[in-house]
Amino acid sequence: MLEKLPTILNKFQIKGQFFAAAPIEIGHINATYQVTLQNGQNKSLYVLQKINTEIFKKPLEVMHNIANIGHFLIKKSYPRKVLLPIESFEEEYVLKIADNYWRLYPFIQNTITYNQVDTIEQAYAAAFAFGEYTNYLHDFDATSLHVTIPNFHNTNLRYQQFLAATKHGVGERTKKAQETIDKLFHYQYLLKLIEGAKLPLRVTHNDTKINNILFDKTSGAAVCVIDLDTLMPGTLLYDYGDMVRTFTPPLDENSADFENIYIRKEMLHALTAGYKDGMKGRLTALEAELLLDGGKLTIFEQALRFLTDYLLGDVYYKVANQEQNLTRAKNQVCLLESLLTVS
Ligand code: ADP
Ligand code: GN1
Ligand code: MG
Numbered sequence: 001m002l003e004k005l006p007t008i009l010n011k012f013q014i015k016g017q018f019f020a021a022a023p024i025e026i027g028h029i030n031a032t033y034q035v036t037l038q039n040g041q042n043k044s045l046y047v048l049q050k051i052n053t054e055i056f057k058k059p060l061e062v063m064h065n066i067a068n069i070g071h072f073l074i075k076k077s078y079p080r081k082v083l084l085p086i087e088s089f090e091e092e093y094v095l096k097i098a099d100n101y102w103r104l105y106p107f108i109q110n111t112i113t114y115n116q117v118d119t120i121e122q123a124y125a126a127a128f129a130f131g132e133y134t135n136y137l138h139d140f141d142a143t144s145l146h147v148t149i150p151n152f153h154n155t156n157l158r159y160q161q162f163l164a165a166t167k168h169g170v171g172e173r174t175k176k177a178q179e180t181i182d183k184l185f186h187y188q189y190l191l192k193l194i195e196g197a198k199l200p201l202r203v204t205h206n207d208t209k210i211n212n213i214l215f216d217k218t219s220g221a222a223v224c225v226i227d228l229d230t231l232m233p234g235t236l237l238y239d240y241g242d243m244v245r246t247f248t249p250p251l252d253e254n255s256a257d258f259e260n261i262y263i264r265k266e267m268l269h270a271l272t273a274g275y276k277d278g279m280k281g282r283l284t285a286l287e288a289e290l291l292l293d294g295g296k297l298t299i300f301e302q303a304l305r306f307l308t309d310y311l312l313g314d315v316y317y318k319v320a321n322q323e324q325n326l327t328r329a330k331n332q333v334c335l336l337e338s339l340l341t342v343s
Helices: 002-009 059-075 120-136 155-168 171-176 178-192 237-247 265-278 285-312 324-342
Strands: 017-024 031-039 042-050 095-097 100-106 202-204 213-216 222-225 232-234
Touching (some): 002 017, 002 042, 017 042, 120 202, 120 213, 120 222, 155 285, 171 285, 178 285, 178 324, 237 285, 237 324
Antiparallel strands (some): 017 031, 042 100
């Protein structure tokens, strides 16, 4: 794939000669490359991504959302970096070559992403940035966004898909996963947690895991919210929930060290404070009351999704080995059980 990148880059409105490219092996969905261009003495960095069209069936709609939100934020003098795609010479934000769709972003310099949180300052800063992002978008018409993945955070439907996978999945995997399957059956009652709640429809990010925030390498500040493919109308409870899921455990979702998968209360408090401060008082009383339920539902949903993918033979998430989705599901069950004991 790397050898094709120079030709693809030539079609975007950027200056310079191709110098280098390297895959960025973070994220489960898209194929991401850091590319370097040389212009005289200067080098400039970009992020070139092949959009996963198995998952995002309408890439033009994805890019339409991202560009509209980006321009809206810039107009409102949003205080952090805005991830805006670079246009092709055909003045499109996405380039179709054969069956693949490509997009290009500036590489945000001197930044780093983490797969787990090490300090309460990081938890506060990242949660503040996600809260602030939602707050700045409070007057953007959420219904004008394309729904890039229908039913993305429909936990009931995720449960139904899990049930179907237990019946029709790969036989030997079902046996191996039986204990985890039974646990998820047991936690079915969680589906009722926010049933019937009158929650405001907001522009939500829907994938607020810790590696979707760029931190400044020097100051540690949260510089930029990234991975905007799932910007959609929704409830913020899942945004908060995915922060609980990914900011609070000492180890990330791939860890098989299950005894060390638990909610660190200090991280939970820091992220909750950061999120509320970032939202600048715009959380409704009901949203505030249901935040922790959002955490439970999001972790439960993620366990269902990983286990469903395991049972179906790893059709969705990138995996490094055959057992990885099962490990991830077990990891999420441990985290869920820990959250159920702290609240
Ligand atoms: P995925 O949907 O596969 O998770 P992401 O858009 O999150 O893809 O990108 C994967 C990783 O690439 C991010 O976690 C981050 O480390 C890095 N990355 C993405 N965009 C940028 C950018 N504009 N500048 C710097 N790093 C980036
Ligand atoms: C995927 O794209 P990435 O790696 O940030 C997934 C999320 C999951 C997450 C689990 C579009 O996020 O929903 O929570 O993996 N994104 C999509 O790590 O399905
Ligand atoms: Mg990502």
